Amino acid sequence: MARPREFDEREALTAAMQVFWEKGYEATSIGDLTARMNIQRPSLYAAFGGKEELFEAALRAYSQMSLAYVERMLGSGESTKAALQAFLQGIIDGPGGGNPSYGCLCVNTMVELGPHEPKFAAITNDYQAKLTDLFREAVERGVRSGELPARLNPALIASVLSVTAIGLSVSMKSNTERSRVEPVIKEILTLIE
Template structure:
């Protein structure tokens, strides 16, 4: 009879996610993962199969949490515009935090894996499309609540916001001048008015 698992699988995935997010897939070693998760080598392999399978599961946890946070922000204020603004101000706040130099895991993996890994590329595309869809809904809501002009094309603006978000995330990981990120965000927000 197999022994029951004595650890929280989701918590192990979250800890693995943080390692992959900060170091990237290739630079993450098995000892890094064992230390972060507190698992033995056999427990890690018995539960997740391989480093790659663990990475894919951890990446999915990242995507789910990212979408939860995004939807929370996009529905947090009295108008869609102020909700979108609040989300981007949070992104800037995270960029200022020295203990969070990770940027965006989807961007990081898009760069690391590039077009050479169709499975990861598909997950990254799914993440970016989910963000675009969420922004599209928020912009449509803004057109209804009067905070975004009716003549704005919601899908095209959502694509612009998605690309801007990824650029901000990449630049924040690079620890570039915050004034540059603040200026870009300010200009981006004017496109919604």
């Protein structure tokens, strides 16, 4: 047909995602993006439409990636409690192996754009709902297997874990001193004993 793309669209999107993750939407310029994506300005517009569309794509990609990571974390291993503990600890140590200062792109977006951009709020709400679902399923499995007490309300515990995860993520963004919030994990997990 014609000249093919000289860059990998998926790689470029991942790079864009990282920039938005680190700097936020407003503080990220097109120049920041093209530099990290290693493409030229018009290529960005041709491939992704514009800053807003690119951000939407990056946010969706992040959401998928993060939820897959959570599912993997909570599904693996025999102990539900150990898995939950490890996941929450991961938020403090740096989500997905990244810097804890970056937090979670979805959480960051809830704060920066949630109240003013319904399109993005819908994505982050969906993210939070699915995250809570994954927690609920994990707790249900724990209850079924007998590891966790039967009196637990899995949906309720899941909401608590979701709020806690968000709180931990935000709390680490401006103060990365782990010891400050690390004991919180253990205390929260007494709720499932």
